Amino acid sequence: MAKHMPKRNLERVGQGVTGACVALVTLLVLALIVMVAQKGISTFVKDGVDAVGFFTGTDWSLANVDEATGLPQTGALPLIITSFAVTLLSTAIALPIAIGSAIFAVEIAPAFGKRVFQPMVELLVGIPSVVFGLIGFHVVVAACKAVFGTQTGMGILPGAIVLSVMILPTVTTLSMDALRAVPDGYRQGSLALGYTRWQTIWHVVLKSALPSLMTAVILGMTRAFGETLAVRMVIGGAEVMPASLLSPASTITTTLTTSMAIYADGSVQKDVLWSLGLLLMGMSLIFILIIHLIGKKGANARG
C-alpha cells in the first residue's frame, strides 16, 4: 500500500503538468480572440464609427480626419475587395496546378512522386514569405510592367501570382495526402470494369477524395488571405478602390503592416486598425468552420 501512494501522486503530478500546458495554450487562444474582438468592436461602440459605413464605404484615409466629428475616413470596402480578389485569383491559379501535379505524383508516377516530387515541393514550404515577396518584387512586377505596359507593374495580379506560388505547396501536399487516402480497391474495381486510368481518376478517385481536396483548397485560401509581407512588396500599397488588376491597391493585411506602427495606442485610428484585425480573425474562423462542416459531411457520406 505504501508503495502505491507515491505512484498515484506521480500520476497526478504528470496529469497536472501536462493539463496545465493544454490549459495555458487554450487560455492564450481565448485571450487572443477576446482581446482582438474587444478592441475591434470598441471602434464602433466607443468611438462611434459607423459600422455600415466601415463595411460599405469606399474612402479609406486614416490621416484625413474630419474636423466636425473627429473621425478619419474609414470605408474599408476597397481593402476587403482587394483581399478577396487576391485570395480568389491566387486560388484559381494554384488550384489546377496543385491538383494536377498531385494526381501525377500519386496516380501516375508514385515512386517518383514520393522520392523526388514531394521533397521538392516541401522545399517550397520552407522558403520564407519575404523571399517570395522579394522575387515577386524583382521578377513578377517587372514582368507585369513589361508585358502590360503599366506604370508600376504593381497591383492585384502580381500579388495573386506570388500568393499562388506560396500556397501551391500547401495545397499540393494536402491533395497528395487526400488522393493517397482513397482505398486501392476503388481503383482496381474501376480498372477491372474496363475504365482507362484517366476515367478512373476523374470519375472514381477525384470524386471520393473531393471532401479532403476541398479542405486542402480552403487551407490554401486561409493562408492566402492572411499573408502579409509578400503581398505588401508587390501590391503597391495604395488604399483606394482597385481600378484594374494592375493598379496599385492594398489589402487588409498590408494596410495593417503600414499603419499599425504609426498611430498611438487608444486613438481612433488604432481602434479602426484593430477592427481590420478582427475582420481577419473572423475570416479565418469562418474558414475553419467551413473545413469542419466539410469534414462532418464527408464523415456522414461515408457512414
Next chain:
Amino acid sequence: MADISQAASAQMGDMRIIRRSRRADRFATVALAAIAGLVMLIVVSMVAYILYEGLSTLFTPGFLTQPSRSNGAAGGVAYQLFDSFYLLLITLIISVPVSLGAAVFLTEYAPDGPITSIASTAIETLSSLPSIVVGMFGFLVFSVNFGWKYSIISGAVALTMFNIPILVRVIQQALDDVPQHQRDACLAMGLTRWEATVHVLIPAAMPAIVTGVVLSAGRVFGEAAALLFTSGMSSPVRLNFLSLNFSSPTCAWNIFRPGESLAVHIYKIYGEGSPEAQHIVWGTAALLMICVLLFNVASRLAGKALAKRMTAE
C-alpha cells in the same frame, strides 16, 4: 441482314468510344506530367535565382561578420544573423516544453471528450490565424501591457504562439504512431501512464519529435510579419557579446533589447535603390534560404540518426 449491320455499327461505335477514351487517357497523362514538370521548374528556378543573385554577396568578406551600417543599406548582417538564431533559441526554449506537455495530455490522458475537442479546436484556430494578427496581439499584450516594448522576448513569445500549433500537431502524430502494444505492455507491468510516457513512449517517438522540432524551427526562422511590431525593425548599432550585464542595451544576450531577424531585415531594405543595398538584400535572402534548407536537411538526418541509434541498442 439488318441485324448484322446493326451489330456491326454498334461494334464500330464501341471501338470509337474505346479509341476516344484511350486518346483522352494519353492526353491526360501528358498534361498531368507537364503540370508536375512546371511545379518542379518553379521550385528549381526560384532556388537557382536566389542563389545566383545572392551567393556573390554571401561570400564577400565581412558580410557575415560585420554589423550593418547606415540603417541596413551598407555593411554586413552579423547582428541580424545572431538575432535570428537567438530569437529561435528562446522561442524553442518556451514552445517545446509547452507543446510536449499539451501533446502528451491530448494523446495520453484525454484521448476523447469535450476537453480534447475544445483544446484541439483552440490549437487549430491558432494555427490558421494570420501571423500579422498574432503580431498585433503580441504587440498589445507583451510590448504595451507588459511594458517589454520592442524586445527579443516579445518577439520570441509571439513566435511561440505561431510555433505551438505546429509542434503540438507533430508531437501528437509522433506519439500516436507509437504502437499501442507498447502502451499496453507498460500498463500491464504496473507503470503509471506518466512513467510509461516519460520512460517508454517519448523515447520511442523521439526521432519523429526531433524531426518535427527542427522543421518547425525552419518555419520560425523565416517568419517576419509577427515580428514587425514585437521585436522591432532595428538591431542596436553595437552589440557586446562578452558583456554579461544582462540589463545593458548593448549586451547581446539581453532579452529586453530590440532585435531584428534576417527576414525583417529583408523587408526593411528591399525598397532601397542603391546597388549596395540590393546586394545586401539578395545576400540576406540567400543566407536565409540556405539556413532554412539546412534546417530541412538537419531534421531528416537527426531523425534518421536517432532512429538508428535506438534500434541498434
